[in-house]
Amino acid sequence: MVETDRIFIGGGGSSRKEAQAILLRYANRHGLISGATGTGKTVTLQILAESFSAAGVPVFLSDVKGDLSGLCEAGSPDAKLHDAFVKRAESIGFDDFGYDAFPTVFWDLFGEAGHPVRTTITEMGPLLLARLLQLSEAQEGVLNIVFRVADEEGLLLIDMKDLQSMLVHIGERAKELSLRYGNIATATVGAIQRRLLVLEGEGGAGLFGEPALELVDMIGTAQDGRGRINILAADRLMRAPRLYATFLLWLLSELFEELPEVGDPDKPVFVFFFDEAHLLFDGAPKALVDKVEQVARLIRSKGVGVYFISQNPADVPDDILGQLGNRVQHALRAYTPRDRKALKAAAETFRPNDAFDTEDAITQLGTGEALVSTLMEKGAPSVVQRTLIRPPSSRLGPATVEGKARAFDASPVAGKYEAAVDRESAYERLKAAAEEAARAAEEAAGSDEGDDRSYGGRRSGGGRAYRGADEAPRWREEPEYRSARRYKPAVAPKPARRRSSRSDSVGEALVKQVVRTASSQITRSLVRGVLGGLFRGR
Known part of the structure; x- marks a missing residue:
């Protein structure tokens, strides 16, 4: 059912009741797809991505389980579910059902299953x-x-x-x-x-570096006018859920910062699907939740629609949930008192339908069936309807190796992000400063060494003036002096400990003290030069 002003979601089954659709001019008012595991959320996400792409709207979504890559390949009449798909399409009035592939670009923070994604x-x-x-x-x-x-x-x-x-x-x-x-x-x-x-x-x-992602590479259309579907490979990324959630929030924030104001366009500029949304809010500080709320409230005027996908509407804070006008609620299970409370809260967010009890209906929905409420004329929410979700046109499940290879070959950014670039930045600047400081310390140490080896001038403190090697006193040949002269006090052998004796002259004691002091100062200078130079700027 191809229409220029809306995207088709599904219908009322054998009675062929009024079709459920999202009006494109209200698609940037955000949305929610929720439901228990195995109730059909992924297929709903797939058919919405297809529909937005067909309408010329670029899309971003994360492939958490690895089964959304099939968007790059057309479905097949030989598929096991083909007969069921045809039957459902007929029952809901989806007369234009057919199989098709969609323009797809794959991304991956680790650079393995798609183009690398980096930021600074x-x-x-x-x-x-x-x-x-x-x-x-x-x-x-x-x-x-x-x-x-x-x-x-x-x-x-x-x-x-x-x-x-x-x-x-x-x-x-x-x-x-x-x-x-x-x-x-x-x-x-x-x-x-x-x-x-x-x-x-x-x-x-691997997330941090250059070349950094340019959003213009995500917000684009194919030559046939269809919006590109950007798929982030997130199956491995989900092992680090905080990294996953923070990256998606950063991407959403970048869209908010960089895109110009467009008001209320006839269709969105971009649609962003935030899967596993609960990871964003679990344990998040209030400052971060406030930022998400601000972005969700204001990014609409940039032409961006944000759709959260989660198992339960309660996973999304109320201040954000209240801004999600287009909703698809799959089945929920109520096994515990907490589940029943969440179920009741989910039912109360819909505009009631006199034909059925919303709370009961949520527990009775089958796989691929959902309660749907979208924004109608003048932005008012529609009465909730029990809806059979339309079948997907693309391949259901992961793409084949050949299909992904074709998508990579057709990618408009092939080769742009693969090679990392490491230009001069803080690390290189501070390292250069440290090396310069180390060289200066070595030069200073060399100068001090020369001074210690030459005693041609007078030394203060009452000692004699030694003007030549012939007049060198016997203490110059002692191990203690030789170790100070080589600047290896930790390695040089220790001389036998001598008792403080009156037999040492005042001059000998003074000179020994001077040598020990010079050795300590030089050692400290070297340490400060090597370690301290790392912290000082130029």
């Missing part, structure tokens, strides 16, 4: 990065200082090693910076470094 530390920002690293309030404060200092000193934060270097830099200058920005505890810096190591272990380091 700076673009991620301290708020989302703190969420990703699970930082406390005090740790997030230090992270904000890191970003501030990097900005003031012109140090680019691109990848993980840039951030790690900046944390070391901040830690060394803690006393100085604490007077300007507040307390910077060494323990706090160390805790952030440990969280970065955990993120690296989860594979998160």
Whole structure:
């Protein structure tokens, strides 16, 4: 059922009641797809992606289970469910049902099942990065200082090693910076470094780097005018759920920041499906939830529709749930008192239908069946209808190897993001400063060594003036002096410990003290040059 102003969702079964559809001009008012596992949410997501693409609207979705890649291939009349699909299409009035493939671009944070997706530390920002690293309030404060200092000193934060270097830099200058920005505890810096190591272990380091993703590469149409379907391979990514949720939120925030205001267009500029939405809100601080609410409220005017997919509407905070005008509710199960409470809350969010009890209907829905309510004329929600979801036109389940290969060959960004680029940034700048400081320390140490080996001038403190090797006193040949001269006090053999005796002259005792002091100062200079130089800017 191809119509220019709406996308078809399904119908009322054998009675062929009024078709359920989302009006394209209200598709940017956001939506929700919810239901228990195995009730048909994935197929609903698939047919909505197909319909938006056919209407010329580009789409982004994450493939959590690996079975949405079939969008790049047409379904087949030889498929096991073909007869069931044809029967359902006839029963709901989907007269234009047929099989088709859709323009698809695959993405992958790990660069294995799709084009690599990267962003920079700076673009991620301290708020989302703190969420990703699970930082406390005090740790997030230090992270904000890191970003501030990097900005003031012109140090680019691109990848993980840039951030790690900046944390070391901040830690060394803690006393100085604490007077300007507040307390910077060494323990706090160390805790952030440990969280970065955990993120690296989860594979998160690959998210940060260049070339960074350009959103224009996602928001585009194919040559035939259909919107491109961007699929993020998330089956491996789901092993790090916080990384998954933070990346999707970053992408949504970037859309909000970069897209211009368009008001209320005839159809969305872009549709964003946020699968496993509960991962975004589980344990999220209020500041982050407020940011999501703000983005959801304001991004509509950018022409972006956001659709959350989750098992239960209760997974989405009420302030955000109230902004989701297009809803598809699959079956819910009520085995516990908590489940029954959530079921009742889900039923109360629909505009009631006198023909059935909404709460009872939610528990009676079969696979591929849902309660649907969308925005009608003037933006009012429709009465909830029990609906059979239309069959998909693309392949049901994962794509074949050949199908994905064809999609890669046809990708408009093939070869653009595959090779990483490592340009000069904070890490390289701080490393160069450290090396320069180390060289200066070595030169200073060499100068001090020359001074210690030549005693041509007078030494203060009452000792004699030794003008030549012939006049060198016997203590120059003692092991203690030789070890100081070689600057290897930790390796040189220790002389037999001598008792303090009156037989040592005052001059000998004084010279020994001078040598020991010079040795200690040189050692400290070397340590500060090698270690301290890492933290000082140019």
